[in-house]
Amino acid sequence: NAGVTQTPKFRILKIGQSMTLQCTQDMNHNYMYWYRQDPGMGLKLIYYSVGAGITDKGEVPNGYNVSRSTTEDFPLRLELAAPSQTSVYFCAIQQGPYNEQFFGPGTRLTVL
Amino acid sequence: AQSVTQLGSHVSVSEGALVLLRCNYSSSVPPYLFWYVQYPNQGLQLLLKYTTGATLVKGINGFEAEFKKSETSFHLTKPSAHMSDAAEYFCAVDHAQIQGAQKLVFGQGTRLTINP
Numbered sequence: 001n002a003g004v005t006q007t008p009k010f011r012i013l014k015i016g017q018s019m020t021l022q023c024t025q026d027m028n029h030n031y032m033y034w035y036r037q038d039p040g041m042g043l044k045l046i047y048y049s050v051g052a053g054i055t056d057k058g059e060v061p062n063g064y065n066v067s068r069s070t071t072e073d074f075p076l077r078l079e080l081a082a083p084s085q086t087s088v089y090f091c092a093i094q095q096g097p098y099n100e101q102f103f104g105p106g107t108r109l110t111v112l
Numbered sequence: 113a114q115s116v117t118q119l120g121s122h123v124s125v126s127e128g129a130l131v132l133l134r135c136n137y138s139s140s141v142p143p144y145l146f147w148y149v150q151y152p153n154q155g156l157q158l159l160l161k162y163t164t165g166a167t168l169v170k171g172i173n174g175f176e177a178e179f180k181k182s183e184t185s186f187h188l189t190k191p192s193a194h195m196s197d198a199a200e201y202f203c204a205v206d207h208a209q210i211q212g213a214q215k216l217v218f219g220q221g222t223r224l225t226i227n228p
Contacts, residue, residue: 004155031212031213031214033213040121040220040221041220041221042116042202042204042218042219042220042221043156043202043204043216043218044218045215045216045217048213048215050210050211050212050213056210056213058215059215059217090155090156092155092156094213094214096212097211097212097213098144098163098212098214100158100161101158101214101216103155103156103157104155105153105154105155106153106154106155
């Protein structure tokens, strides 16, 4: 998966719980992204980062937070989990401007 | 806002037959266009992309796509389907390039089934 590691692979949360989805890369790429994929749907961009210390919202940021303190890590935080956040979450990296995005294997999250 | 429409959530073809997956987009500016493939329980893999220049784009595994601005389309084709082509295919458009970041907007996907 192109040097992108996502943990955990699976997680079940109760409503109102919080958790952090981890994304780590060993490619030293500046650009990193978080997407969610709901059943039968395409991916939607949650947040992205163009480098350490720089993050910005995507299409569906509500209910999530991110940070980018290092080039390698781009964690996604859910503060108060809701059933609507049940999804598969993908992290992606991009080497340079306008280059191809490489996707991690995904984290399957269920909120009950 | 940009959007992507993939016609047909499920396409089934026979092995050796032509594969045609349809994608139309809406965009107020010249877009960057992409096709990704997703195999079960895996992340997405880029098949091909159009940025500028030649409108017929060739990708991996024998796939190609043609950008037709007048039709706002970017259909994906492969002359002869193989069993290994069975997967989910996503068309995507670059929403807005800010500082080189690609804010991709995806279609809902087309599941391709290959019949022996």
